[in-house]
Amino acid sequence: xxxxxxxxxxxxxxxxxxxxxxxxxxxxxxxxxxxxxxxxxxxxxxxxxxxxxxxxxxxxxxxxxxxxxxxxxxxxxxxxxxxxxxxxxxxxxxxxxxxxxxxxxxxxxxxxxxxxxxxxxxxxxxxxxxxxxxxxxxxxxxxxxxxxxxxxxxxxxxxxxxxxxxxxxxxxxxxxxxxxxxxxxxxxxxxxxxxxxxxxxxxxxxxxxxxxxxxxxxxxxxxxxxxxxxxxxxxxxxxxxxxxxxxxxxxxxxxxxxxxxxxxxxxxxxxxxxxxxxxxxxxxxxxxxxxxxxxxxxxxxxxxx
Numbered sequence: 001x002x003x004x005x006x007x008x009x010x011x012x013x014x015x016x017x018x019x020x021x022x023x024x025x026x027x028x029x030x031x032x033x034x035x036x037x038x039x040x041x042x043x044x045x046x047x048x049x050x051x052x053x054x055x056x057x058x059x060x061x062x063x064x065x066x067x068x069x070x071x072x073x074x075x076x077x078x079x080x081x082x083x084x085x086x087x088x089x090x091x092x093x094x095x096x097x098x099x100x101x102x103x104x105x106x107x108x109x110x111x112x113x114x115x116x117x118x119x120x121x122x123x124x125x126x127x128x129x130x131x132x133x134x135x136x137x138x139x140x141x142x143x144x145x146x147x148x149x150x151x152x153x154x155x156x157x158x159x160x161x162x163x164x165x166x167x168x169x170x171x172x173x174x175x176x177x178x179x180x181x182x183x184x185x186x187x188x189x190x191x192x193x194x195x196x197x198x199x200x201x202x203x204x205x206x207x208x209x210x211x212x213x214x215x216x217x218x219x220x221x222x223x224x225x226x227x228x229x230x231x232x233x234x235x236x237x238x239x240x241x242x243x244x245x246x247x248x249x250x251x252x253x254x255x256x257x258x259x260x261x262x263x264x265x266x267x268x269x270x271x272x273x274x275x276x277x278x279x280x281x282x283x284x285x286x287x288x289x290x291x292x293x294x295x296x297x298x299x300x301x302x303x304x305x
Contacts, residue, residue: 004072011076014068018055019084025051026088033103034096043104044247052085056151060158061165071156078151086144090137097133106136164226164233167219171208172237178204179241183249186256196257205238209283213290227291231284238279239272246272 001008012019029046033039044050059077063069068077092105158165182199197203212234213227221230242258249256250265259265 003076011080015077015080018081022084030092034101041251045251056154057158060155061162064159064162074155075152078155079148082148164229168233175237175241179245183245187254209286210290213287214294216291217294227287228284231287232280234283235276235280239276
């Protein structure tokens, strides 16, 4: 059997690291849930959905970077990831229902869904009926099909932006490192007047924008519109690190610099999602300055001493 010129086992081998990560996150979510940790406190920390969305982008990038295939090979690769995710979810639903556990996969997930619906829609959803295991599993199978095709689109974005993601790989690691440092010193109780500056993600992003703008010409990026994409990728990385820091600090209940006391976490997250475009514009201007200087460097080096 062949899928777009490759055997199914080839897709499994290519995506196996991501599949293992999904299973490990699923196990963490299962045991945290049955341990009695409140759903609202830990669900974001052990989210299979968030992890899988990130893996879609990563594997979209890897399919192109490693020469594994084209957009067609993305669909089976994504399917391997979603089969791991929804296969584990279905097994967890069966385990929780037969074992009488009130975990995150069956009991809490359905009640959380009901709690998020607008009041006018509450009468349209019968939570007790959805608590029926076959109905819940059927819903997950439908979700698997939809998420697989959605994931194909997300992975296609990673495939399209692969040269930029590869170029900015170390920048993303720097942002993640600064975010972790900011989380740790906030939890350690370092005064905000000091800690917020020495762990500033905005300052790190500004420096990275100028540096990578300057480096872009020597890495094959010779157009200003490419600088805009570099800035956009940096902006997305910056805001995702901030949102991750907010969720981790909030769910663990630790002191931090991420969550202002006067703003709800949901409002703060939405503000950062909307702020991606604004940050991208600022970073694009800075990257363009570095890019202009980087383009002049070969000419300056060629001048006689």
